[in-house]
Amino acid sequence: MKYLPIPVFLGAVLASGCIHTSETVVHDDARTPVEFENDTAGRLFYETLSRNGHRGREESSTEISLPIVFEHKVKTVRGPNADFNEAVARCDTNRDGKITEAEARIYAGAPR
Numbered sequence: 001m002k003y004l005p006i007p008v009f010l011g012a013v014l015a016s017g018c019i020h021t022s023e024t025v026v027h028d029d030a031r032t033p034v035e036f037e038n039d040t041a042g043r044l045f046y047e048t049l050s051r052n053g054h055r056g057r058e059e060s061s062t063e064i065s066l067p068i069v070f071e072h073k074v075k076t077v078r079g080p081n082a083d084f085n086e087a088v089a090r091c092d093t094n095r096d097g098k099i100t101e102a103e104a105r106i107y108a109g110a111p112r
């Protein structure tokens, strides 16, 4: 078997270009179980949640590279359930798992 000399091998790799790969992984938690005192509480909560929007914040970013030859990036972002759980935690001030109309009104008027 005949092997290519190292400079020829490196030349071939460099001529073929750098290999770039990237992926985005969505990390989503299970939704926090919650109940609402009445329809108004639920409506206020969901309207405020949707008004604030899904932010999909980046949790982490990993980059592996071998200069010029290989580069691989992995970006992990939060899924929409993380925003929901954060909203429940902010809204359900007494942590009883039930959002009252008063809690929902305070959450709706609170600055983000």
Ligand SMILES: [Ca+2]
Pocket: 092, 093, 094, 095, 096, 097, 098, 099, 100, 103
């Ligand atoms: Ca509560």
